[in-house]
Amino acid sequence: MKQSHLHASWESVAAGASTEADLRQALPFLLPKKMSLKVLVGVKRVIDYAVKIRVRPDKLGVVTDGVKHSMNPFDEIAVEEAVRLKEKKIAKEVIAVSCGPAQAQETIRTALAMGADRGIHVEVPAKEMEKLEPLHVSKILAKLVEKEGGDLLIVGKQAIDDDTNATAQMTASLLNWPQATFASEIKKADGELDVTREIDGGLESIKVKLPAVVSADLRLNEPRYATLPNIMKAKKKKIQKLKPADLSVDVTPHLEVVEVVDPPVREAGIKVDDVDTLVAKLKEAGRI
């Protein structure tokens, strides 16, 4: 009894299709499996770009207590690109990863609201977070990518707090994967990525074989902001919690911060009346 009405619906669907392409569209389980990537995106919780930064009294860092934090802008661009790949059916799953204290979960939730499927939070307490280096993060990301069987890792090119611009490169090296950094455009082409990179001299086009590491630059895309329906659904998505030790990564610092100071205040310039005075002043200042 049940079989008949199910067959009837297949036939009616098939009857509506006029060409083979339509038929495959109408009965999608006939389609062969398309190549679909598992994408990991690294996101970092940083002090918001609009905040006025103040150096701590102990001169070993900046004030972070009570200061507004948000997702690193380049990481937002990375998440946006991953979600777009998913919408184009190039990616089948997007996993957002972040290292940090409990509040890093908010950053992961933002990524989930933008369209990531699930999150992984690698817990690093606030005190240790201050001393966490790009090498530690790279080791963590490399281990996670292997564990999850990722095909593509996208991160922001650099974090706006330390500007080290090293994580993507080191992760690629640890994984022995090709890297495409400062990406301003990504196109997929048969097991490879066509990436346009922003470099000092202009733009460079390269092909990287998958799996690969990509770092996102400013002009790659314009990220969407999370709307209420997406925030609501994001609350139900899973965030897995791990510790660096679970991935056998040692986060002992190798670097020691000696001092943090404000950049020198820019002094006012002087106006001179004629060229002779200018030359005299320049000689005085030892410039010529």
Next chain:
Amino acid sequence: MKMNCLISKCLLRPQTYSRLIANRNVTNQPVSKVHPLSKNPLRTIHSETISKAYADKIIQETELSRDHLTPELNLHLITQSCRLWKAQPEDSPFPEPFWAFYWPGGQAVARYVLDSPYLVKGKRVLDFGCGCGASGLAALKSKAKMVMFNDIDEVSIEAVKLNGISNKINVSKTSTENLIGSSCEEYDVLLVGDMLYDTDFADEVLLWLDNIRKRDKLVLIGDPGRFALASHPLKADLRCFAKYHLSKTTTLENNGYSQACVWSFL
């Protein structure tokens, strides 16, 4: 706005409803951080007053929209022109208004039911987790014998009644019981629109649905490809019966999804 007076359990008369729609003030609403409908245990609130309060708020915060896969249905939804579209969850007067959005899975099921009315005609239908009630309304339009609208959120039930009025469809059977695990003997067809967004919940729901279909009931599941379904072992028993491309607006509400499918057990 002329409205046919239908016999409906909704406590809002059609004339009042049309007046509210016309005078609805969408902007300049003070953002209240306290849930205005929070129950004061010291006061007994008459249930009629609560219903009317919900209905008023729903009409205020939503817009009637046909911008989805089933334009035959005019639904009260939070759209881009509503203030809550860009709001943070704390600013919403409703806790988790799932009914205020027409989720892609629900759209797919409703569309399929409207296109294939023979599946529900003369049958007893359960719209499980009905939200805005579109799937059940589609079943009633397709001449189902009876439709039970079920959602644990009582505000959702008010929204369903309002959607019934705006589409001239009689919404008579509603329930806020948690039906997971129940036998569903009294139904022939179960409509499940986009309920599989949480991996643990999806697990419970899919196992329960699997038990129901083994007793020869038709189960239709709508899903845009959410991870919880894609990775579940029972997915192997499901077949895709229809695939739809989502409207631009719907994709904005559901980042990462551009299509929705209707699945059923074979």
